[in-house]
Amino acid sequence: MSNLNSITVQSISGVTNLKREYITVNNKDAPIIELYIKNHENKLFIPIVKDEITWETSRKDSPSKLSFTVLKDNIISFNEGSAVIFKFNGKGVFYGFVFEKTRDKEHHIKVTAYDQTRYLKNKHTYIYKNKTASELVKMISADFGIITGNIQDTKYKIGLRIEDNTPLMDIIQFALSETCLNTGNIFTMYDDFGKLALCDLNTLRINDMMINGNSTQNFDYKTTIDSNVYNKIVLYKDIDKQRQFFISQDKYHINRWGLLQSVEQLNDGDNPTNKANVMLSLFNRISRTLTLKNVLGDLRLRAGAIVYCYFNLGDIILNKLMLVENAKHKFSNQEYTVDLLVSGFEY
Secondary structure, eight states, X not given: OOOOOOOOOOOOOSOOOOOOOOOOOOOTTOOSEEEEEEOTTSOEEOOOEEEEEEEEXXXXXOOOEEEEEEEOOSSOOOOTTOEEEEEETTEEEEEEEEEEEEEOTTOEEEEEEEEGGGXXXXXXXXXXXXXXXXXXXXXXXXXXXXXXXXXXXXXXXXXXXXXXXXXXXXXHHHHHHHHHHHHOOOEEEEXXXXXXXXXXXXXXXXXXXXXXXXXXXXXXXXXXXXXXXXXXXXXXXXXXXXXXXXXXXXXXXXXXXXXXXXXXXXXXXXXXXXXXXXXXXXXXXXXEEEEEEEEEOOTTOOTTOEEEEEEEOSSSEEEEEEEEEEEEEEXXXXXXXXXXXXXXXXX
């Protein structure tokens, strides 16, 4: 590990206020689908959209993405960095910025926009001690001009940590992962229509919906012990040039699957025995994922949400709450559907 223990900023040149302007659009006469683009001259446009609009969310590591194709006319004018606002049935869905434009010979412009968590791909160096993940999120957001909303207290404090030239998203995800591995509590960070939110899974639980064969066009069901499945956890730390090991294992599953071992070094502040037991409870299970095709659309079905599912999957009857890992919403004049990747159930 690096012996770095402090950071000094010696010079700053050309710094301005980092925070992007937050725009509000209220159009009572707007149709079901609302899409607005605000350019750098503060002009607001309602673009003519070709084909469908897609909104994609992922539970980890990726910003939400809005994709659409604009028909170029003599009026609309926008550039990379222009703000994009998308609403459906009056509900704010996506607030972000244009990052990519692709034109064809018909002057159709394919646009890719990301929410503000895209800026968490920036790299930086941080040294912190005894901070919770939520405190870390607030600190990074303040430093990089990220607008925050509801940031729930994650409570678990992480010991001394040095992050050297690391993507901001990775810094935050490490803190959330450590919180989960030491407490069993899973938190999700996402952009809530232009404001960064951090909450536990129960906050996004959908209680009045059940997804089944009637609401889904098709599904793919996968079981595996080949990835992120372990029946023996070995944690270690070095004290006075001696290495100490802490082990938690399940002999029953070792006999069934063979030995699947994970070895990790303990971090400052970890409770070794507790962490080993929590990790075994999280990873000592068959990994099961369900990809659902063309589910009836609902804006609450975003990554990080928990939804009740009922399916006859052949080897089991799935009848429980599931965690949405990825969601791709597809909006058009004719229909609104969503493709989902859900996980988190046991046999």
